[in-house]
Amino acid sequence: MDSNVCQVYEDEIHSLEEEIKLLAEKYEDSQQESTFFSDEEILMSIKSFQRELRGESEGYESPSDLKAHLETLETDLSFLMKFTGIQFTSHSKKTLEKTRNRTVRKHRLSGNCHSLSFQLEFQLLEMQSKANVSAVITDLSIIMEPGGDSDLSKFVSSAEERGSLLTFFRSLSSYAEWYEHRRCTFLHFKVIIQTVK
Amino acid sequence: VFAYLEMLELQAHEAAVKQEEKLLQEEKLARLKARVEELRLQRDELQAKVDLQEKRQLEKEGATSNPAQLNPQAVLQWKIKSLQAMLQVFYLTGIGGKLTRQGVCFCISTAYEGTYLDSYYLDLLTKSEVRIYRHSVPTFIPLKQIAKQYLQTDIRRFLSVLSDHLNAYVGRRYQADQLQEHFSDQIKGTLQRNSLCNLLVFNYNMSSKSKTFPFNVRLLYGDPCCSLPTEVIVSCKSDAPSSLTETATAHSDLFRRMPLHKAFRSFSSAGET
Numbered sequence: 517m518d519s520n521v522c523q524v525y526e527d528e529i530h531s532l533e534e535e536i537k538l539l540a541e542k543y544e545d546s547q548q549e550s551t552f553f554s555d556e557e558i559l560m561s562i563k564s565f566q567r568e569l570r571g572e573s574e575g576y577e578s579p580s581d582l583k584a585h586l587e588t589l590e591t592d593l594s595f596l597m598k599f600t601g602i603q604f605t606s607h608s609k610k611t612l613e614k615t616r617n618r619t620v621r622k623h624r625l626s627g628n629c630h631s632l633s634f635q636l637e638f639q640l641l642e643m644q645s646k647a648n649v650s651a652v653i654t655d656l657s658i659i660m661e662p663g664g665d666s667d668l669s670k671f672v673s674s675a676e677e678r679g680s681l682l683t684f685f686r687s688l689s690s691y692a693e694w695y696e697h698r699r700c701t702f703l704h705f706k707v708i709i710q711t712v713k
Numbered sequence: 714v715f716a717y718l719e720m721l722e723l724q725a726h727e728a729a730v731k732q733e734e735k736l737l738q739e740e741k742l743a744r745l746k747a748r749v750e751e752l753r754l755q756r757d758e759l760q761a762k763v764d765l766q767e768k769r770q771l772e773k774e775g776a777t778s779n780p781a782q783l784n785p786q787a788v789l790q791w792k793i794k795s796l797q798a799m800l801q802v803f804y805l806t807g808i809g810g811k812l813t814r815q816g817v818c819f820c821i822s823t824a825y826e827g828t829y830l831d832s833y834y835l836d837l838l839t840k841s842e843v844r845i846y847r848h849s850v851p852t853f854i855p856l857k858q859i860a861k862q863y864l865q866t867d868i869r870r871f872l873s874v875l876s877d878h879l880n881a882y883v884g885r886r887y888q889a890d891q892l893q894e895h896f897s898d899q900i901k902g903t904l905q906r907n908s909l910c911n912l913l914v915f916n917y918n919m920s921s922k923s924k925t926f927p928f929n930v931r932l933l934y935g936d937p938c939c940s941l942p943t944e945v946i947v948s949c950k951s952d953a954p955s956s957l958t959e960t961a962t963a964h965s966d967l968f969r970r971m972p973l974h975k976a977f978r979s980f981s982s983a984g985e986t
Contacts, residue, residue, distance in 0.1 A: 532753060558788065582786065686876065
């Protein structure tokens with residue numbers, strides 16, 4: 517009978533530890549998502565951080581480590597944006613639901629690709645199963661600027677309907693290049709007309 | 714007499730052992746109880762913190778920045794996390810990656826509509842000519858040919874073509890998996906497929922006037938970058954009624970135009986004739 521009581525306590529300990537872990541993550545996510553620092557504030561922080569005593573840090577990284585980590589990430593990001601042609605100008609997310617196996621986040625993303633700009637909103641559902649993590653997009657909404665082209669609007673609404681975020685991005689850069697090429701050709705054409713007149 | 718004494722000694726010993734066990738058990742219970750209370754307290758404190766956070770957010774919609782409250786280290790950690798989140802977003806676009814000492818490591822992600830599926834890694838060396846150092850692309854994808862054609866001249870094109878192959882493969886595989894998962898009662902026997910998932914052969918049941926007839930389907934996906942078949946053969950046995958041959962032709966058309974599991978869904982919901 518005693519062993520039963522033991523088991524009950526142990527089960528509760530286990531479930532409390534999980535609950536605490538989840539709550540801590542929720543708190544951190546919420547802190548992260550509701551805060552915003554401008555580039556100047558970041559620069560100020562880097563300067564003031566370097567002035568602080570060397571080697572003393574509450575967290576896990578020393579001042580020089582943090583700065584190095586920051587720079588690596590910025591370099592990686594800048595490389596990807598240049599390489600893919602997709603420049604993200606802003607990104608925000610909000611955790612809507614978080615349980616042990618399931619996280620739902622709402623993302624707002626804007627950016628441009630050549631002369632086309634986009635604004636996206638979607639929900640990302642991530643589920644943890646025994647084997648792997650799965651990610652599914654729902655409630656995708658895409659706003660394109662300029663959006664007049666009928667082919668583009670058809671493509672955009674089809675992508676929205678199916679949540680095909682990946683297809684959207686894969687097609688975006690080739691469409692944007694074609695659009696840019698067409699725009700340059702058109703401008704060039706206009707110039708030719710002017711000079712001929 | 715000795716035997717009697719021995720027995721007494723044994724009894725006393727056993728009683729002592731039992732007493733000690735009981736004490737240990739009580740100590741263990743007490744420890745567990747204390748731990749439970751400690752954790753409950755911790756949990757309640759955290760919950761209060763989270764509730765306060767939510768309340769504050771409802772009152773003040775919009776981002777708040779509190780430079781006075783947070784120390785510079787926290788600010789930098791915030792920035793780091795936000796950059797990491799941005800890099801995660803690139804994963805959603807299909808091409809992600811990071812710079813390495815010898816070059817760059819790309820990550821191609823695949824998806825079927827809104828469901829992200831496998832991702833594949835390519836570790837490239839870019840010191841002199843571009844070379845593939847390591848990768849996780851399956852062997853039935855013609856990586857060597859694609860690299861030969863594009864890798865030295867146009868890396869973006871190389872990745873784009875490779876991504877087309879991978880996404881198409883994953884899309885075909887997903888359709889076959891979905892078919893097996895959701896329509897297993899209609900499929901007779903096993904669904905035969907090759908590793909590239911560009912050849913599928915299976916049998917499924919169609920019923921007419923409360924009799925079931927097996928249909929045999931052979932799907933060939935001739936274009937490796939496409940997840941719809943180029944050749945569809947749907948056949949039924951010669952003893953099947955003529956109306957069913959019409960159905961076979963209709964189905965053949967559906968398979969050519971739509972993803973496999975969606976085609977099945979459309980004629981399943983249309984009901985059995």
